[in-house]
Amino acid sequence: MYPTVKQLEAFLSTARLGSFSAASESLHTTQSAVSKRIAELEAALSAELFERSQKRPALTTKGRALLPLAAQVVDLLARIGEEMLDPDPFAxxxxxxxxxxxxxxxxxxxxxxxxxxxxxxxxxxxxxxxxxxxxxxxxxxxxxxxxxxxxxxxxxxxxxxxxxLSTAWVASPQRFGSKRRIEPGELADYPLLLQAESSVTARVHEVWLREHGVSARLATRTNSLPVLGQLTIAGLGVSVLPTEFFREEIAQGLLAVFETEDALPQIxxxxxxxxxxxxxxxxxxxxxxxxxxxxxxxx
CATH class of the missing domain: 3.40.190.10 (Periplasmic binding protein-like II)
Known part of the structure; x- marks a missing residue:
């Protein structure tokens, strides 16, 4: 049988206040109720917790060992009660x-x-x-x-x-020149850099490519957007990138945006x-x- 909360509270109050009567006042119950709870706790643990031969109850070795553990249990149960009764919905x-x-x-x-x-x-x-x-x-x-x-x-x-999220086809102007407009079908002539197939945005872009007769089968893929940007800046291919995210690189001339007659869908x-x-x-x-x-x- 496991100790109950009331038994542990009776034990803690008696140990801290030094008498069964003081513990009963603290717990708003009778002295006999406190004594009974402690006796039940000792029976449950098969251990004597207080020396009763003295005028004031003193903790035994087992009682001293139980004291910090009982305090943790009672404190934790109090915290559980506070959390469950907390009226703040944003806690x-x-x-x-x-x-x-x-x-x-x-x-x-x-x-x-x-x-x-x-x-x-x-x-x-x-x-x-x-x-x-x-x-x-x-x-x-x-x-x-x-x-x-x-x-x-x-x-x-x-x-x-x-x-x-707005995206566009982009490339390194140092590698692919200053051309700013491209027909969708021309993308078949360039190495493609795309996000990983698990990406929803990548699937949207692949549908767009298929609609314009371009296969993404040989595209180089990565699941990292910053890496995709670095590969594009290095001139390793043409990619679809979010223009707001890479606006500094576009403004600095590290990336050039291709215009297409049929714009990519917004995400x-x-x-x-x-x-x-x-x-x-x-x-x-x-x-x-x-x-x-x-x-x-x-x-």
Whole structure:
């Protein structure tokens, strides 16, 4: 049989106050009730906790060993009660899943503002591919995810548009010259640099390529956006990059943007959450919407 909370409280009060009568007053009960609880605790642990031969109860060796452990248990149970009864809906942890570009841009500002507005809320970010984030969300491992729009959201999920990502075909002007306009079909003549196949945005761009008769089968791929940018600047191929994220490199002439007759589609980003999470998660989604701009975090 395990000790009960009341037994441990009786033991702690008696040990700290030095008498059964003082403990009973502290616990708002009778002295006989305190004595009974301690006797039950000793029976449960098969150990004598107090020397009763003296005028005042003194802890035995076993009692001294139990004292810090009992204090930890009672304190922990008190904390559990405080957390469960806490009326603040923005206390605790929020598990948010984002893709790499969000982590590199607006996520830092979002965490700063969340701490300012909700100081008792801790943000735990998870950075991964859209597919993995949605799987984790489906398994209740995440409270809210921010991912590119997919064809159909699973039933029961709520979503709001929080931002739009603009992309364009870009290349190194030192490697491919100063040409600023290109026909979509001409991309077949260039080595292509694309994001990994697990990326939703990469799949959108591949559909665009297929519609214009260009195969992405031989494209060089990476799951890192900064690496993709560096490979493009080095002249290793033509790639699709988010123009806001790489605006400094474009302004410096390290990257040149190709205009195409049929522009690439913009990528909508959505915050996905469950309706049963209530108003707090809806306010968090609104805060994300106000923060979600795909500039560098240092901008």
């Amino acid at each position: 605790g942890r929020l598990r948010i899943g984002v893709t790499e570009i969000s982590a590199l841009t607006w996520l830092r500002r979002f965490i700063e503002h969340a701490r300012e507005h909700y100081p008792r809320l801790t943000i735990d970010p998870e950075v991964n591919s859209s597919r993995t984030l949605l799987e984790q969300f489906d398994d209740n491992a995440l409270d809210i995810v921010v991912v590119p729009k997919i064809d159909r959201w699973p039933s029961g999920y709520c979503n709001i548009v929080v931002g739009t 909508e980003y959505h915050a996905i959450y469950r309706s049963e999470r209530g108003e707090p998660v809806l306010k968090i989604a609104a805060l994300i919407e106000s923060m979600c701009v795909f500039h560098r975090a240092s901008d």
